[in-house]
Amino acid sequence: MDRGFRRSLSEPTLYIKSQGNDTLIVSLYVDDLIYTGNNEKMIQDFKEDMMKTFEMSDLGLMHFFLGIEINQEKEGIFICQRKYTETLLKKFKMESCKTVTTPLVTGEKYQKEDGSQKVDGSIVRAKYYAAAKRILRYLRGTKDFGIWYKSTNDAKLVGYTDSDWAGSVDDMKSTSGYTFSLGSGIFSWASKKQATVAQSSAEAEYIAAAATSNQAIWLRRILEDIGEKQEEPTTIYCDNKSAIAITKNPVQHSRTKHIDIKYHSLREATTRGEIELKRAFAIAEAYSKVLLTTRNQNIASAEYIYKLECLSEDEGWELLQKIALSTNYSQELPTTEITLLEEYGREIVKQCGCLPLPISVLGGILRQEKTSIEWEKVCRNLDSYLRHGKGLENDKRVEQILDLSYNVLPFNLKPCFLYLACFREDEDIEIKDLYLLWMAEGMISLEDRGRGESLQDVAERYLFELASRCMVQVKINEYSICNRFKSCRLHDLMRDLCLLKGKTAGFVDVVDKQIGRDEASSVCKISRLAIHLDNLDDDHIRNIGKNKNLRSLLFLEKRWKFIERNHMEDVNFGVFKSLKILIFESYKFKDGKLPKGIEHLILLKLLSIKHSNVEELPASICKLPCLQSLNLQVNREMKIPNLMYKLRRLRHLYMPDAIWSWSIIIGGGKLKLDGLNDLETLIGFSSSKFETTHLLKLQKLRVLNGIISDDESLSMIVDHILNHQDQFHDTQLFVRKYCNVNREEDGSTLFRRLVMCHSLSDLRTDCGTDCGVIKLPTYECHMLYRNVTVLTLEKSKMEEDPMEVLEKLPMLRRLRLESDAYVGREMVCRATGFPQLRSLFLSQLSNLVDWRVEKGAQSLYSRALP
Missing domain, CATH: 1.10.10.10 (Winged helix-like DNA-binding domain superfamily/Winged helix DNA-binding domain)
Structure with missing residues (x-):
């Protein structure tokens, strides 16, 4: 205390020292000191002082404590008990036991005397012996699981409480349970049998909430001691409305006198504003609740929001029948007529997207139409009925x-x-x-x-x-x-x-023959024009030059349709002095050339020729002073001038797909990127076409998608990403067969360094013959494969079952193993593996003869297999 520390009043083993905005926290545990703080000098001075005063040693950064593994990173802390679990399993010789998904059998009840056979008359009964073994089996399947505490400024304490009323078969006592989260992970939890028998579920929930409240108050005071004071009441979620009412309504007091007075501390904490008990949504007792509906979720942001799903086709048809048909129509109409009405009615429901509102409106219209012929007309002309049809004069609900x-x-x-x-x-x-x-x-x-x-x-x-x-x-x-x-x-x-609002305001107009809009109305007043080229004559293209005030011009064709337009060459785009956006999507130009005048659009910010047939990008495009986004994703050979570096304001660059197309650099050499200091997105990078050293100079690059074809480029890019983890948000790489990912540098293979990149989300490797056998680095908690969601391995010739590593990847959602990626004979998929897998593809694994999927994982893999 004489060293400037103050003892926490809530936790006697906790000491805090504050100097301005700097804090040092020390916790005593038997003969150990655990300390942390935000000032390195304070920490160092304290450590030296303690080592001078007492005979002790510095064990460094904490990695283990009370059987808990602690992995500390810049982004946060991950804790687990993997080694402790392995020791426990080894003690009982269950290292290779089959795993289960739950620690106990769901719904199983245990009691002191259940009449089951004894394994050993002096030791244990068979039922409990099996339960203990099941717990160990569960631990084996979850030994790599843990809690991730992400670095955050949002240190809000939130609690959850529940009880199992009369869950104990022996004495009918209930069980209380609670958990608390702070930031991104839970850090305090408990489950304990209540001391008294609750006479109702509300009483059991109230007693559980009281215990949760006491824990919350204790946690709030500790947080205040260390400088994280909770300014707002701590929210505790409870699924029993009566228990919440007891804390708020004094009238309830006379009905709860039998509850031990010590549990009423919850009511006092609520009154003081330290605790706020909120109701969790439950489907029970639906008819006793008042429900408010809104299209804006923010209106109900302070309460629990229950999202309604669309109606099923059967439910939509049932709703339409109730509104449009009489209750006894099945007795009044012939069978053939009923069949036709149902056929057209179900089609109407589909066209309404199974949404209740348009179904209801159409039901009002169809109420006046008694025959299947009239229903067919409505079905055929649904759009006009919804907008202009009979009945809407008196019922404007949709509009x-x-x-x-x-x-x-x-x-x-x-x-x-x-x-x-x-x-x-x-x-x-x-x-x-x-x-x-x-x-x-x-x-x-x-x-x-x-x-x-x-x-x-x-x-x-x-x-x-x-x-x-x-x-x-x-x-x-x-x-x-x-x-x-x-x-x-x-x-x-x-x-x-x-469309209506956009046209009325002069904001946008659409030319689309399919919906009966052959011409852009009031062309001189429209700022944005979208032309859907499907079934549209070339004459419409000639006339676009009449509106010289356009800010956006979009030519949209259905992909792969490719109808050649012969009159685009008649349009001089240089007249659109205010144009900021120019889109040619799936457009087939005559002779594969861009139209004239684009180089004069000095205000142009976005140019896209995605899926078009442009064969060469004019050098003049690289001189547009304001261009920020350029999409050149054509699936064909394309000539590109080596002048891209002149687009100084470019932020988003989408190059032709290097897998399906081969770009030719005009002027030779590799494409230069030096000078694109604002570039944030680069899609279609290829180490064989781009200067890799220039890539390393892009300080604002956040998204990278590309193909790497040589060891030197891969090593440079991986090192750059590892040294700038905070800069990159998404990296997608295809490592070609010319790269030796087994090459070691500083004791670590290139592949291991690659999967250490936190931004890596999509990885595809096509290993060559010189690469040798790939050995997957063992999964380490949130260190390797951290954000990999898509993984494709080809020709990697792995000899050990890759599933032992891959099933532990926390974010993996799509996995492809192809072309002898695995050359072993057996593959095992465990019930507890692949927590987020959506798609699994196995192809040309010539040696695989035994693929075993454990019980409990069938539903996952039946969903994952294509």
Whole structure:
């Protein structure tokens, strides 16, 4: 204490020393000292002082404590008990036992005298002996599991409580349980039998919540002692509404006098504002609750949000019947008529996307139509009925609700939403393309960027907000942890709203013959024009030059359709002085040449020729002063001038796919990147086509996708990524057969260093004959393969079963083993392996004769196999 420390009043073994914003924390355990802090000098002075005063030694950074393994990294701390578990299994000779997925059999009850046979009359009964063995089997399957505490500034204490009412068969006492999380992981938990018999489930839950409250108060005080004071009440989630009511309503007190007074400390803690007990959502007692519905999830952000799924086809048909048909229609109509009504009705439900709202509106329309002929007309002309059909004069529900959804959008989201009108009906819009459009238009505000965020991160938040408001439908990207979404789309009715609002405001117009829009109306007032080329005559292309004030111009063709357009050469794009975005998607140019005038678009920020037939990129394109995004992803041979380095403002570069196409560099040599200081995304990198040394100079590069064909380039890139882990967010590499990934440098193979890269999400290796046998580095908790979600191994000739390592990868979702990647005869897939696997592909493993899938893993692999 005379050294400036103060003892925690809540934990007598905890001492804290503070100097301004610097803190040193010391904990005593028997004859050990554990210390940490945010000031290196304070730590060093304390260590030297203790070693002078007492006879002790410094054991360095803590790796083990009380059987717990501790792995400390810059990003956080991971704890597990792998070695302790292995020692325990070895003690009972169960190192090779079969694993199970649960520590005890679900629903099994144990009691002191159950009449089961004794294994040894003086020791234990058979039932409990089997239970103890099952626990050890469970431990073997989960020995590599642990808790990851990620570095974060959000140190909010959150608790969860539950009870098992009358769970003890012997004395009918209940069991209390709680857990607390702080930041990213749980750090305090307990399960204990209650001291008294609870007379109701509410009482059992209340007693459990009281114990949880006491623990929460103790944790709050310790956190306050170490400088992490919880300013807001600690939320504890409980699934029993009556237990919550007891803490708040004084009228309940007379009904709870039989509860031991010591448990009412929970009520006092709630009154003081230290604890806030919240209800967890449960489907029980649904008819006794008031439910509020909203299209905006943020309205209910303070409470639990239950997301409703779309109706099934049967449920949608049932809803349509209730609204459109009389209750006894099956008795009034002939069987053939009933069959036709159901056929057309189910088709209408499908076209409505199984959404209750449009089904209900159509039901109101169909109520007046009694015959299958009229139903067929509605089914055939569904869009016109929804927008202009009979019945909507008196019932504007669809229009009003959709209008309201748009009108309440924040101002920064409205243009983002309206831009979606450019795309086709029912089209899955690629997220990366949408983000580039938004950014080029300046719709993504720099002011919305958080610390360390890029504009793409902000764009993802914008899309998430639109999805939360049910304005767009998003498809989750299952094979990436960096990009949350894969694609998005608009419901037909929402797209109609988008087109209407966009055209009315002069924001955007669409030329699409399929929906009866052959011409862009009010062309002089429209800022953005999307032309869907399907079934469109070339005459429409000639007339686009009439509107010289366009900011965005998109030519969109269905992929692989490739109808040659002969009149694009008649258009001089130089007249569009304000143009910022120019898209030619799947466009087939005459003679494979870009049209004239593009080099004069000095304000152009985004140029895309994705999936088009352009054979050569004009050198003049590399002189556009404002170009930020360039998409050259054509699946064919393409000539590219070695002038890319002149695009000083370029942020996103998408090169032709190096697997399917071969770019020819005009002027010879390798493509220079030196000078692209703002480049954030590089897709299609190839070490045989690019200057690898220039890649190492790109200080803002966050996303890298490429093919590596030589050892020197691979070594340079891996070392660069390892030295700049915070810079790279997503790395996808295809290591060709010319690379020897077994080559050792500083005692570590090139492959091991590669999988140490935290940004590596997608890895494909095609090992050559000179590479030898690949040996997978043993999985180490959050050190290797940390974020690998997609892994493809070819010709690696692994002799040991790779599943022993690969099944432990925490984020692996797609695995492909091909062309003698494994040359062994046996392969075992365990029930506890592959926690997130979605797809498994095995091909041309010529020596494999025995593939065993343990019980409990069948559902996983039946889903994973293509």
